[in-house]
Every structure is written in C-alpha cells, then in structure tokens.
Amino acid sequence: MSTEIEELAARFRTFVEARDWERFHTPKNLVMALAGEVGELVAEFQWLAPGEPLDEETTARVRAELGDVTGYLVRLADVLGVDLIAAAHAKLSESEKRYDPATYRGSARKAPPLPP
Amino acid sequence: MSTEIEELAARFRTFVEARDWERFHTPKNLVMALAGEVGELVAEFQWLAPGEPLDEETTARVRAELGDVTGYLVRLADVLGVDLIAAAHAKLSESEKRYDPATYRGSARKAPPLPP
Amino acid sequence: MSTEIEELAARFRTFVEARDWERFHTPKNLVMALAGEVGELVAEFQWLAPGEPLDEETTARVRAELGDVTGYLVRLADVLGVDLIAAAHAKLSESEKRYDPATYRGSARKAPPLPP
Amino acid sequence: MSTEIEELAARFRTFVEARDWERFHTPKNLVMALAGEVGELVAEFQWLAPGEPLDEETTARVRAELGDVTGYLVRLADVLGVDLIAAAHAKLSESEKRYDPATYRGSARKAPPLPP
Numbered sequence: 001m002s003t004e005i006e007e008l009a010a011r012f013r014t015f016v017e018a019r020d021w022e023r024f025h026t027p028k029n030l031v032m033a034l035a036g037e038v039g040e041l042v043a044e045f046q047w048l049a050p051g052e053p054l055d056e057e058t059t060a061r062v063r064a065e066l067g068d069v070t071g072y073l074v075r076l077a078d079v080l081g082v083d084l085i086a087a088a089h090a091k092l093s094e095s096e097k098r099y100d101p102a103t104y105r106g107s108a109r110k111a112p113p114l115p116p
Numbered sequence: 117m118s119t120e121i122e123e124l125a126a127r128f129r130t131f132v133e134a135r136d137w138e139r140f141h142t143p144k145n146l147v148m149a150l151a152g153e154v155g156e157l158v159a160e161f162q163w164l165a166p167g168e169p170l171d172e173e174t175t176a177r178v179r180a181e182l183g184d185v186t187g188y189l190v191r192l193a194d195v196l197g198v199d200l201i202a203a204a205h206a207k208l209s210e211s212e213k214r215y216d217p218a219t220y221r222g223s224a225r226k227a228p229p230l231p232p
Numbered sequence: 233m234s235t236e237i238e239e240l241a242a243r244f245r246t247f248v249e250a251r252d253w254e255r256f257h258t259p260k261n262l263v264m265a266l267a268g269e270v271g272e273l274v275a276e277f278q279w280l281a282p283g284e285p286l287d288e289e290t291t292a293r294v295r296a297e298l299g300d301v302t303g304y305l306v307r308l309a310d311v312l313g314v315d316l317i318a319a320a321h322a323k324l325s326e327s328e329k330r331y332d333p334a335t336y337r338g339s340a341r342k343a344p345p346l347p348p
Numbered sequence: 349m350s351t352e353i354e355e356l357a358a359r360f361r362t363f364v365e366a367r368d369w370e371r372f373h374t375p376k377n378l379v380m381a382l383a384g385e386v387g388e389l390v391a392e393f394q395w396l397a398p399g400e401p402l403d404e405e406t407t408a409r410v411r412a413e414l415g416d417v418t419g420y421l422v423r424l425a426d427v428l429g430v431d432l433i434a435a436a437h438a439k440l441s442e443s444e445k446r447y448d449p450a451t452y453r454g455s456a457r458k459a460p461p462l463p464p
Binding site: 005008011012015018019024028031032035038042044064066070074082084088089090095104105106108 | 119120124127131134136137139140142143144147148150151154157158160164167178179180182183184185187189190192193196198200201203204205206207208211212215217220222224
C-alpha cells in the first residue's frame, strides 16, 4: 500500500524517465526549480494588503503554483530518499518543545535553539 | 479516515491555536515563511559541484530544512483550503501534454504554454 | 575613474582570488547564493504586521542581509559582465511605458507586456 | 553630487509617486517583490549543466531579470534608508576576517561566525 505522496512521486518519476530527463533532475537543480516556483508564488502575494482576499483568477494561479511547488518538493525528496512527512513531524516536535505555549502565547519572537 | 497530509495539517493547526498564533499565519506571511525556508535549503546546495554527494552533516540539515518546507507548505494549503496532491497531479497532467516525450526527449528547453 | 559598484566588484574579486574560490563562483552557484541571502532577508519580515516598524536588532540584521544580497548581486553581475545600473534603468523605462500613470494610478494590477 | 545608485533610487521614487503607489511599497512588500524577481533569475539557471554557457536569448532574459532585481533592491534600500554599498563593504570586511586565506584556500566549507 502506498501513500498519496508516494503515488505522486512515482508518477513524476515515470514522467521524467519517459523523457530521459534524469540527468537534469539532480538535487541541486531540483532545489533551484523549487525556489523558482516558490518565487512565482511569492509574487502572487506581494502587493496584497493584509486581510485582502484573493480574487478568483489569483486563486486559480495560486492553486497552480502550489501544485508546481508540491511537485518539485516531492520529486526532490524522492531523489534524495527523504520522507517529507516524517521530517515535518520531527521539526514540529522540536518546535513544540522550543515554543512553550505559556511563554510564547501571542508572540512572534524567535525562541533560542534547543540545547543539543 | 484522513491522509498523512491532513494529519500533519491538523497537528500544525493545534500547535498554532495553542499559542494564539493565528493572527501571524495569514497566507501572505506563510508564503514568506515558506520562501525563507526554501532559501535555507538552497544555501545547502550552493557551492556543491555537480554530482558531489552531501556529507552526513549536510544530509541531516537538508532533511531538517525539507521538514520545515513541508510544514509551511502544508500549513499554507490548510489556511487556503487547497488540496496539494490534487493541485500537483493537475499540473503534472498539464506537463504530460505540454512535453511530448518524442519531441522533448533529453532536452531541457521550455515548451510553449498549452492553448486555453 | 570607477564607480562605487565597480569598486565593490573589484574588492570582491580580489577576495575570491586570494582564496582560490573562482571554481565555486560560477553564475549558477552565485545565483543560488543570492537566493539564499534573499531568503534570510524575507525571513526577517515574515511575521511583521503591516506598518509595524523594525526594532533595533532586526534593523541591524536587515542591514547585514542587504549587504550580503548586494555583494552577491554585484559579484554575479561582475562574473556575467552585466551592468546592473544600465539593466535597471532599461527595465524602469519599460515600466514607465507599460504603466500609464493615468490608467494605473493607485492600482496594483499587472499591465500586459509591451508589444515587441 | 549623487551616485549612480542614488540616481536610480530617485528615478524609481518619482515613478512610484507619479502612480500613487507608495502604499504598496512597504518594506515587507518590496522584500517579496525582490524575492519574486530572484526566483525568476534562479529559474533561468536551474537546468544548466556546470560550465554550460547561456545562449543569446537566455542572456537577454538574465540581463532583464538582473535589472528587476537591482531595481527592487535599490528601491527597498531607499525606503529603509540603508546604504547598500556601505552595507556590502561591511560584510566583506567581516568575511575577510572570518575566512583566513591560508586556512580556507580552495575550500567551500563554512567558517564559524566571528566572536562578537
């Protein structure tokens, strides 16, 4: 049984192999592709006033950009052999310890790193 | 039944609510957080020669950065109500049409956008 | 007579040569270094409410990040042989034509590209 | 007497004021615009093999992207009141101390931060 992320990774892998693009999909290049797509996502939000809702056209573009970002992130993790969900849970566990709810309630300030 | 992405989103949501951080987690701010984390990921690869493998310490940092990127991406999609996997499959379907395997085999050049 | 940008580029070039780092400073790698530094800059602003001023410590970090961004941008342009100021003026001339003041006054919407 | 950066900043300021765009040009929004443009620059280099030269069309696009990046960087610094050249020289002075030429010759490893 495979997860939805594994299925997406497998489909992307097949797509790449069918075009003989493995040589382009090094980790370094995929990180750049991811950064380029995130740049396009940032550009959709740059002039937005706080609380200003996205109009319908922008929403559609944002959904498409999120699709691109997800695709390259999953492809990069596939090439590197990293489990994205496990990695995210590990960081969230760390943040739960670093940011004590009582101390950091309603505050955006940064906590010191956890002792090793 | 929920997927692994929904579970991660739910855990992140609880984490944010316990700290009263909803006001910080606007789409605009989360896009910036995502861009910041992707910047850290890019920095890990910047001086790497092509084909140069990551050493053990860098691998651990890359895994942690991928965890941060995944966390903010899932959180952003949760706030926007976007299904990341569906969005990625939609873009991949588009790419399959845009990049005919025979024409683009072994080539990194960009295809024209699909006709609307 | 040289400009302040040329002087900065010359100092950076000397710095790189003294360390035998030319092999690392390919355009591709320098673009990644630039992206990494811009990511750090973005992170300084991510949780800021609109109109919220930077505190003293953040201001100092922002100044340092702007120094890093400027350094890598000037270094990249030096390696590529691009005149940054001329390139910026060319794009501003284009924007002056694309964005007619009467039509775009007070509006953040994007203009169509200029006809070729 | 003003420098070429001050002249560019002044021209950009006039451009913004003529369109009543000051409300959009907050530091936070300009940092996002800068990140978006750097993302476009990264995308031009993502599939390039090491040492692969840019073709003529890509060179023209890269020059245009560098113009956009420079424009927003200079505009952001103008709004923040930061002297980019001074900030870059300050960081370069720091790097000269951090990276002793004898120790770091030919090496891409990161030096520890300077003691405060």
